[in-house]
Amino acid sequence: xxxxxxxxxxxxxxxxxxxxxxxxxxxxxxxxxxxxxxxxxxxxxxxxxxxxxxxxxxxxxxxxxxxxxxxxxxxxxxxxxxxxxxxxxxxxxxxxxxxxxxxxxxxxxxxxxxxxxxxxxxxxxxxxxxxxxxxxxxxxxxxxxxxxxxxxxxxxxxxxxxxxxxxxxxxxxxxxxxxxxxxxxxxxxxxxxxxxxxxxxxxxxxxxxxxxxxxxxxxxxxxxxxxxxxxxxxxxxxxxxxxxxxxxxxxxxxxxxxxxxxxxxxxxxxxxxxxxxxxxxxxxxxxxxxxxxxxxxxxxxxxxxxxxxxxxxxxxxxxxxxxxxxxxxxxxxxxxxxxxxxxxxxxxxxxxxxxxxxxxxxxxxxxxxxxxxxxxxxxxxxxxxxxxxxxxxxxxxx
Numbered sequence: 001x002x003x004x005x006x007x008x009x010x011x012x013x014x015x016x017x018x019x020x021x022x023x024x025x026x027x028x029x030x031x032x033x034x035x036x037x038x039x040x041x042x043x044x045x046x047x048x049x050x051x052x053x054x055x056x057x058x059x060x061x062x063x064x065x066x067x068x069x070x071x072x073x074x075x076x077x078x079x080x081x082x083x084x085x086x087x088x089x090x091x092x093x094x095x096x097x098x099x100x101x102x103x104x105x106x107x108x109x110x111x112x113x114x115x116x117x118x119x120x121x122x123x124x125x126x127x128x129x130x131x132x133x134x135x136x137x138x139x140x141x142x143x144x145x146x147x148x149x150x151x152x153x154x155x156x157x158x159x160x161x162x163x164x165x166x167x168x169x170x171x172x173x174x175x176x177x178x179x180x181x182x183x184x185x186x187x188x189x190x191x192x193x194x195x196x197x198x199x200x201x202x203x204x205x206x207x208x209x210x211x212x213x214x215x216x217x218x219x220x221x222x223x224x225x226x227x228x229x230x231x232x233x234x235x236x237x238x239x240x241x242x243x244x245x246x247x248x249x250x251x252x253x254x255x256x257x258x259x260x261x262x263x264x265x266x267x268x269x270x271x272x273x274x275x276x277x278x279x280x281x282x283x284x285x286x287x288x289x290x291x292x293x294x295x296x297x298x299x300x301x302x303x304x305x306x307x308x309x310x311x312x313x314x315x316x317x318x319x320x321x322x323x324x325x326x327x328x329x330x331x332x333x334x335x336x337x338x339x340x341x342x343x344x345x346x347x348x349x350x351x352x353x354x355x356x357x358x359x360x361x362x363x364x365x366x367x368x369x370x371x372x373x374x375x376x377x378x379x380x381x382x383x384x385x386x387x388x389x390x391x392x393x394x395x396x397x398x
Contacts, residue, residue, distance in 0.1 A: 010077045013052060013365045015372075017078070019340045020047075020108065028103045034096050041084050043100055046092050048078055050101075050320075050333040055362055059318035061086040071366050093326035101332035102176075108336060109174060112343050117169040119346040122302070125295040126288070128195065129168040131303040132202040134188065136161045136181045137316050139327070160327055163188040165200075166303055172339050173306070178328055186211070194220045199285075201300045209258040212265065212284060221285040223296045226267060232256045235264065244290060247271050249278075251290045270294045310338050313358045348375045 022044065029035050029043035049064070058064045068083045075083065084092075137160050159181025164173045177191055186208040194200060196219045204225040215222055232254040240248060250269040255262055268281045268290045281293050288296075310316075314334040319327050341358055352375065360378070361371070 009368070011074055011366045011368055012361060012371050013055065014077045015370075016055070016337075016340060016344075016361070017048060017051065019343060020104070020336075022079075024107045025104060028100055028107065031103070032097060032100045034100045037095070038092070040081065041088050041092055043096070045080055045084065046089075046096060047101070047104065047333075048080060049084060049089060050329060051337060052078075052365070053320060054314050054330070054333045054337050055365055057315065057362065061089055061320050064089070064320065074366055090321060090326075093321040093329055094323050095325075096329075098325050098328035098332060101329050101336070105176075105332055105336050105339070108339055109172065112339065113167070113170050113172075113174070116172060116342065116346060117167070120169045120171065122169060122171065124168040124299055125292050126199050128198040129296065129299065130165050130174075130192075130194065130198060130200045131168055131300055132163075132165045132188070132192070132200060132206065133300070133303045133307070134161050134163045134185050134205075135307045135311075137331075138181075139319075160324075160331075162307075162331065163191070164303065164307075165192060166306060168299060168302060171302065171306060172342060173335060176335065178331070194218075196220065199223065199296060201296050203300065209256055209263050210261070213261060213263050216263075216284045221283065223281060223283045223285075223293055225297065226280040226282045230256070232265075232267070240290070245294075247273065247294070248290045253286075254282075266293075268293045309354055310334060313341075313355055314338065344371070344375070348372060350376050 025044050025047060034043045049068070052068060053064045056064075056067055058067055065083065065086050139159055161179050161181045161183060163177040163179065163185070165175040166172060167174050175191065175193075177188060179187075185205045189202075189206055189208055189211045192200065194215070199221045200215075201223045204227050206224065207227055212222060233256075235253045235255050237250065237252040240251060244251075247270055248268065249271055250267070252267050254265055254267045256265055257263070265282045265284060266286055268283070270279045270281060270290070270293075271277075272279060279294070279297070281297055283293055283296075285293075314337060316331060316334060319330055321327065321330070341354065341361070344361075345352055345354060345357055357375065360375070364371075364374075
C-alpha cells in the first residue's frame, strides 16, 4: 500500500488560491459594493471562476462551465456552493466592475513585491530602475478603437492597449492602465509617480520633451532612444576616456526646442556590432558613463519578456465577453495569475522555466498533490505516487 505523504487534502488550484487571502477579497468587495446585486455569485466566486478559466485555457463560457461541471465532486475544496451558469458568468463579467479585480491585483502586488525583489537574480545597471512599455491586444469587434487607417473592405478591428510600468527587480507590473489601441503612448508618462533619483527607461514611442523637462526639475532620470526625425543643436561634445567601450561613438550635450522652451539633453551614439545598427540614446543624467546609458536601455527588453510570458502562458485571444469591462476583468485575472506563478517559481529551490512550470500546473489543476513538494523533485515524487519500486529493489513478479 502506498503511504506517500505527497498527496494533498486540496487540489492544486486551491493551493494556488491560498496565495490570495479571503479577507482581501471581502474587503475589496465591500469597498466597491460589488456583491450588492448578487445573491449567490459573489466576488469570491467570480474570481475563482475566472482564475480557473485562465489557468485551464478555455476559449468560451460553454467550455468553462463544462470543465467545471466535470469537477463537481471537488467543488467544496474551492469554497464554492455551486457552479455558475453561462448567463450568470456573462452578466457578472459585464456588470461587476473590473476595478474590483484591479484592486485585488494591487493588494497582491503590495504583499509580494518585497519578496520578489529580494529573491530576484536580476542585476539592473542602476538602482530603482523602472521600465515602461505598452502592448496591444487585437479584438474581433470594434469595442475599443483600433490603431491605423480603416481598411478599404470591412471594418477595422478594435484593440485594447495595456500601458505598463515594472520595477526591474520585481519583474511584474507595478502600474497598469488600459486604453484604446489608438491612444498615443506618451500620455501614459503623466501617470507615473517616480521617486527622486530613480531611473525610467522606455522606447522612442514615448517621446515627450515637456515631460523630460519636468523630470529634470524633479531629479528623475530617463533613458530612451532619439527619434529619427529629431531636430536639435549640438552644444558640447564630451571626451571619451580609455575605459569607455569602442562601441560608443559620441557623447554630447544637445539642445532641443519645444513649445518655445529650450531643453538640454545628453545624447550618446552607440554602435551595436552584433546587429550592425546605430543607436542614438538620450538622457537627462550627465553623471553616469555612456556605456551605462546603453546598458540601461538594453535592460528595457525585460518588459518585452514580461509581455511575452503573459501572452504565451495565459493567451489573451479568446475573451469570455464582448464588452470592455469583461475584457479588462480577463486581463486583470491573467495578471493576478502571472504574479502568483512567479511567486511560486521563486519559492521553490528547483530551477524551473516559467512556461514549463505553468504547463505542469495546468495539467494538474484538480489533482490532489502537494504542489510545492512535487515541483521540488517531480521525478522522485511521481515515482512515489505511482508506487514505482526503487531501481535496486527486485519486483516479485517478473
